[in-house]
Amino acid sequence: MVSLAEVVVGLSETKKLYLDDAYKKEAESHILRWIRETGRKGYVVVDETIMHPKSGAQPSDRGVLESTGITFTVSKVMEYGGVIVHYGEISGGDFKEGMDVKMRLDWERRYKIMRTHTAGHIVDYAVVTTYGKLFQSQSAMHDVGHGFQEYLGEYLGDLKERIEEVANEVVASSKPVFAEYVSVHELSKKVFGAPNLSRLPRLDVYRIVVIEGINAIPCGGTHVKSTSEVGRIKIDLIEQTSNGFKITYRVLDY
């Protein structure tokens, strides 16, 4: 068993192309490391990637890396010390350091994750608006077409219909969604309606994701560029938890 620390040893941080362009489906890159683990399974690091790792509330991307007859099918993407590691199965040969590689995202899966993730930010807003107060988040998951947001604090009742209505008004209003980078000093001025401030790591620069007029939340994930792309948000369940409440939702194609 190879540890991620061993896979990334001596490598610099990966350039994360998905942070600047979540819609980039293909890219050229170079192999920095290929470690075969068992059989055809192993780990690949490239200098820049379009694949988002499993981190926080966002699941791992999938896709393929190809080079002169070699195909590497990515089943899992991870991050260790700023280095993105692609795990999967190789066929047609072995990668060598410095080799050019073409990467392709499983776009259908990613786009659904982008829609679900953006819906998560919209649900945050709908919760603030409906209950009239901001709750800190406990955990969340923005999966392929379905997700949940779990909040800390007093459960104020099942206002599912109202939350769904507010969320879908945001979808219908086609609000722009974009990322900004701010210093730790600017953070408190720029961020609003964010449920995750108590859980932030200490950084020099923060990436905040803004839904214009709705909220601005520190986030490193991938989002759609307009709320209209999310599709219809369906709130499936609001349930009380031991220290708060949990909202389970889906995004539908209208």
Ligand SMILES: [Zn+2]
């Ligand atoms: Zn986000």
